[in-house]
Amino acid sequence: MPDTPSAPLLLGNQPGSFPHSVLAERHPAIIKQVREAFPYEPAQHRALDELLLNCTEGVIEPLPADATDRAHWEAWGLPEYTGRSWFDVPWLWSESWFYRQLLQAVGWFGPGPWQGIDPFRPFKLAELDSAETDEELAALDDLTARPAAEQAQALLHGSLWGNRADLGFRLSAEGARDADAAPGLVADDSDRLWALLDHADGGATLCLVADNAGRELVPDLLLIAHLMESGRVGRAVLHVKPYPYYVSDATTADVVDALRRLTAAGGAAAGYGRRLWSALSDGRLTLRAHPFSSAPLPYEEMPADLRAEFAPATLTIVKGDLNYRRLVGDRLWAPTTPFADVTAHFPGPVAALRTLKSDVITGLDAHTEAALDAAEDRRWRTGGTHALIQVRAPG
Ligand SMILES: O=P(O)(O)OC[C@H]1O[C@](O)(CO)[C@@H](O)[C@@H]1O
Secondary structure, eight states, X not given: OTXXXXXXXXXXXXXXXXXXHIIIIIHHHXXXXXXXXXXXXXXXXXXXXXXXXXXXXSBOOXXXXXXXXXXXXXXXXXXXXXXXXXXXXXXXXXXXXXXHHHHHHHTTTOSSTTTTOOTTHHHHXXXXXXXXXXXXXXXXXXXXTSOHHHHHHHHHHHHHHGGGOXXXXXXXXXXXXXXXXXXXXXXXXXXXXXXXXHTTTTOEEEEEEOOBSTTTHHHHHHHHHHHHHTTSEEEEEEEOOSSOOTTTBOOHHHHHHHHHHHHHSOHHHHHHHHHHHHHHHHTSEEEEOOGGGGOSSOGGGOOHHHHHHHXXXXXXXXXXXXXXXXXXXXXOOOTTSOHHHHTTTSSSOEEEEEEOOSSOOOOOOHHHHHHHHHHHTTHHHHSSOEEEEEEEOOO
């Protein structure tokens, strides 16, 4: 990383800190919610009891010899962390381990009748079916009459602020409250984002690394559809998670649900849905669910095959808070650390679209940081009321 000193890795072992509250409070709350949402059988209840105890008071345990993802986790640090408290290993690692272990407890990995049953699906579907989603889709009818530049900016912001729709985040009291401070962009490189796509003469390839399903994925898909229709993007690759993760992260099944929701909505939304459907059918839009997409590691450590997929893209848009943590490194950076420095490892032009829901932040100017601290203490970092668009294009 160019001349940038590193910063402390985030761990969950400081009582009173945000990471600690996620491990000590949010994870138990997620177990409770999932348990109540399904008619699980006794073995699953026992496994959830064990997970509750293990994640709050126990240590990281090895995986059974026949676990299908064992080789991945062994390569991702499991041998090093086995025997340590969940609170004493990197926070990103613990959180990812939690979701993996939750899936194990409910039988996702199988074999058995619960194999592949997404424990978060009821929450995702409720959101997709909500009145808010209806309103957002109906608003598209007016938008299509606007000038193309206005549509593009509105859909970019729809995708950006859609990141507030994160079901895991809403489980914490802080995330649940409506923003009282005016939402605001703390960094806005959108001109650079458009410039990158415009200079590709319609032949741009866009990778979009998705974050949440439902009310975030729908505007992500609309943005992709608009960029294709306006001729800015010729080909798009949508990266989703290979399995349910961080409650609402999008999987292939969630893309299908979102597309069905669009096509059934009528009006302009249905048109977008049909065009995305055809783009998938004819290969202009493709889906990827790489195992590393749910790895407990920063993108700096991505494997060569994934690196080779991002490298030729005109632009990769990385959505959401967790992906931001993985993009810049899950560290307590000084907020003025240059975004270009901490993303220099990324193989190609990259844009982060994220609402701020964790302590990790880079690329601010000193004035903005001081103004945010003065107005809100540290709450601006985690409250989800602020957002950013940051771009690094290798010179
Ligand atoms: O859906 P997003 O934007 O990736 O956010 C998930 C959020 O969950 C947390 O990891 C806490 O669980 C936040 O730090 C993180 O930002």
